[in-house]
Amino acid sequence: MKTKLTCPVCDRQEIVDDICPNCETNLHLMRILVELPSQPRGVPVVFVVLIAIACLILGILCSRVFVY
Ligand SMILES: [Zn+2]
Structure with a gap:
């Protein structure tokens, strides 16, 4: 159809x-x-936010490692 x-x-x-x-x-x-087929929109947004937070934490950790 x-x-x-x-x-x-x-x-x-x-x-x-x-x-x-x-x-x-x-x-x-x-x-x-x-x-x-329509995809659920909530799941990818959560993944993007988690990846963004992970990159932020990784960036903070790396900056501390390189400064000290
Ligand atoms: Zn037409």
């Missing part, structure tokens, strides 16, 4: 094919993006 798309060029709605019937824009790549 194909997702119904809205043409980004002419705003025609509920397009089922890969080509817009109104302006003949190729919507294949847009369809691939829309039909990608």
Whole structure:
């Protein structure tokens, strides 16, 4: 089953094919993006914050090692 798309060029709605019937824009790549499985957004943000904190601690430790 194909997702119904809205043409980004002419705003025609509920397009089922890969080509817009109104302006003949190729919507294949847009369809691939829309039909990608959605990922949970909370997990990657937590990972980014943890990596940022780890880099901060590592930077503080390294600066102390090199100063003394
Ligand atoms: Zn169109």
